[in-house]
Amino acid sequence: MKRVFLNSGGMDSLAVAVKLKDDELHSLYVHTGVPAADAQAEAARKIADKYCASHKMIVLHDILVPPTETGRIRPMYYNTPILAILGAAHAASLDIVSVVSGNKIEVFDSNFEKYMAKLLSTTKLRGERMYSRPLGKASFDDIYQIVKDDELLDQTVSCLSVPPCGICAKCKNRQKYNIGVTAQ
Ligand SMILES: [Zn+2]
Secondary structure (H helix, E strand, O other), X not given: OEEEEEOOOOHHHHHHHHHOOOOEEEEEEEEOOOOOXXXXXXXXXXXXXXXXXXXXXXXXXXXXXXXXXXXXXXXXXXXXXXXXXXXXXXXXXXXXXXXXXXXXOOOOOOOHHHHHHHHHOOOOOOOOOOEEOOOOOOOHHHHHHHHOOOOOHHHOOXXXXXXXXXXOHHHHHHHHOOOOOOOO
């Protein structure tokens, strides 16, 4: 099946690519301007070179900036829906009706998948669930088991800081499993 794959260049993205390697994946990396974005973009390209039929990067950091006022919408919360909608737009342009991401946690409101389905249903094709997260609620260890033998694992980018901060949960997990955190 053809799918648009929201590829952030992280371990979860690599796991999605490995898991769906029999599908025709069209990778989309959205450069949001986080400090590690260039490193993420490079990692995403490597994942796409190995597993995907096509790869596209959209640079958004001059257009979408985090809200300056405190409120319900915060940078890490607005990312997922925005990225998914961009993925849906990319999918629509390719007549693809499936968008997948490595996101493991439901961080958007309950109507979100309905919006996604509606957006994608304007394409000529009909398919299975339009927006899906193949990793479900996988734990870090589950993800690790999927990607541990992939030579790109050490080149994935998990931390948003440059160089990797070494103290966030993602860096800690990588250290625990002896996955490179400074080789970026
Ligand atoms: Zn970190």
